[in-house]
Amino acid sequence: MSVRELVVLGTASQVPTRHRNHNGYLLRWDGEGILFDPGEGTQRQMLRAGVAAHDLNRICVTHFHGDHSLGLAGVIQRINLDRVPHEVTAHYPRSGQRFFNRLRYATAYRETVQLVEAPVSADGVIAEPGGYTLEARKLSHPVESYGYRLIEPDGRRMLPDRLAAHGIKGPDVGRLQRDGSLDGVLLDDVSETRRGQRFAFVMDTRLCDGVHALAEGCDLLVIESTFLDEDEQLAVEHGHLTSGQAARAARDAGVRHLVLTHFSQRYSEPDAFEQQARAAGFEGELTVAHDLLRVPVPKRR
Numbered sequence: 001m002s003v004r005e006l007v008v009l010g011t012a013s014q015v016p017t018r019h020r021n022h023n024g025y026l027l028r029w030d031g032e033g034i035l036f037d038p039g040e041g042t043q044r045q046m047l048r049a050g051v052a053a054h055d056l057n058r059i060c061v062t063h064f065h066g067d068h069s070l071g072l073a074g075v076i077q078r079i080n081l082d083r084v085p086h087e088v089t090a091h092y093p094r095s096g097q098r099f100f101n102r103l104r105y106a107t108a109y110r111e112t113v114q115l116v117e118a119p120v121s122a123d124g125v126i127a128e129p130g131g132y133t134l135e136a137r138k139l140s141h142p143v144e145s146y147g148y149r150l151i152e153p154d155g156r157r158m159l160p161d162r163l164a165a166h167g168i169k170g171p172d173v174g175r176l177q178r179d180g181s182l183d184g185v186l187l188d189d190v191s192e193t194r195r196g197q198r199f200a201f202v203m204d205t206r207l208c209d210g211v212h213a214l215a216e217g218c219d220l221l222v223i224e225s226t227f228l229d230e231d232e233q234l235a236v237e238h239g240h241l242t243s244g245q246a247a248r249a250a251r252d253a254g255v256r257h258l259v260l261t262h263f264s265q266r267y268s269e270p271d272a273f274e275q276q277a278r279a280a281g282f283e284g285e286l287t288v289a290h291d292l293l294r295v296p297v298p299k300r301r
Contacts, residue, residue, distance in 0.1 A: 002030040004297035009045035042071030053082040062203040063145035064096035073106040087114040094119035139205035141239040152196030162190040215253035224262035247277035261289040
């Protein structure tokens, strides 16, 4: 049975707290695992969450600030220690290649796994592994940063009442799906478009075109909410979003489930983030993330 869920490994910005580890997010998408922004301590959080190195197929780093990337060294070495039997692809800003190299070879270890380096240098499609397309969009932060968007292609949903009306059943349904027509009945006559699911991951950024492009029509949007609205000036200065800004972007993009994360250590009470997001007009499903949380991707409409 396919599983599509987000496993939250850490939710702190800049420095960890007693209750929040540095960033780390695993997206389980059917048989694949995509690890986003492994900050310091990610390897231990994976253990606590029941995530194995074998679960990882792809690593996506938004930018090279420590809270989003210092865990790379441990994760890469664990992948090799456990002799993961498949190749693992790493995406990250090309401008940070020197940082990636230092983290990949931070200490001595035996390389047993093919780690494919796939740096990002422009907006657009960065991978089409089959079953989904992975895109990147540039964000607005003091260092170069990219957000990521996963798009499942649209499919077809068969309509039982229309099939019955045309007397189509059993193996003939499969033939119709395969060939596009059967005895004069077209696939469009007995089915409708099933919209593919969309997921986006947006970390350290001010509001910009990239935020809106990534969020558009998402079933599940994971987005930073470093500051509360009363500290908006700090957010602008440091290249971050407030809870209200993140929620308005999600509202305008038609997001179904919004996950707020990456919280400043100055805030100890998470309720204010939810209150401000609702006050900003977001009416969909809303989650204020905490460590080791599991968030399912919403079922198809």
